[in-house]
Structures are given as structure tokens and as C-alpha cells.
Amino acid sequence: MAGIFRKLACSYIFTKIIGLLFTHASFLMPGEWLGETEHWMAVRHPRPAYPVHILLIPEKPIRDWLSFPADAPELYGEFVRLSQRLILAEGLETKGYRLIINGGEFQSIPQLHIHLVSGEPKGAAKKE
Numbered sequence: 001m002a003g004i005f006r007k008l009a010c011s012y013i014f015t016k017i018i019g020l021l022f023t024h025a026s027f028l029m030p031g032e033w034l035g036e037t038e039h040w041m042a043v044r045h046p047r048p049a050y051p052v053h054i055l056l057i058p059e060k061p062i063r064d065w066l067s068f069p070a071d072a073p074e075l076y077g078e079f080v081r082l083s084q085r086l087i088l089a090e091g092l093e094t095k096g097y098r099l100i101i102n103g104g105e106f107q108s109i110p111q112l113h114i115h116l117v118s119g120e121p122k123g124a125a126k127k128e
Helices: 002-010 012-024 073-089
Strands: 033-036 040-044 052-058 098-101 114-118
Touching (some): 040 073, 052 073, 073 114
Antiparallel strands (some): 033 040, 040 052
């Protein structure tokens, strides 16, 4: 069943629908809305895997990190400013944080999204 979903998720039509959702219907995104710039939006992950789990999503349809345009300084600059603002707003500068980009078989939807996470994954064994 997972293979069927992956094929559907990677299909051209589904990719276009996801792109339209992020570009024109971002208000439908599940999760608490945390901010937006001209090119990026930030929401709390609707099914967080970490105590702090935020998604940073470009509003432009970009399939994955390999499709991210290297010649778009405005996208990079806005990403840096938005992620830094969220890190400070969440008090993560001293607690620690990670920025995670999944790709290939590890990417669940065909739209680039970056995870800003902090803490241990939920369900992980506690360190002693």
C-alpha cells in the first residue's frame, strides 16, 4: 500500500495540486500558523515527532532540495531570516535545534519543506 501512495505522491498531477495548495491556499495548512514572508511560511507540524517541530515551506512549488534554485538569493535570505526569528522566538538558541531536509524515499510529500526541531524524538529512549 505504501508503494501505491508513493507513486501517487510523486505523480505529476499530484505534485501540481500540492504546489497549488502551498502557493494559493496556504490558509488550509494544518497546524498552528507561526509566520510568513513573501516566499516562505512556517507552521507547527500537525503530527510532531519532536517536542518542538516546525515546518518551513516555500510558497513557490519546489519539489525537493535538488530542485531548489541556486540562483534565488531572495529565497535563501528569507529562509535564513525566518528560521532565525523562529529559533529566537522558541528560545532554542540555548536549548539546541536542528534543521532537517528529507529527500528521496525519506520525503513524504512532493513539496520541499524543512523541519526545525528541538529535543529528543518522541518515543526515543532517554539518555542517562
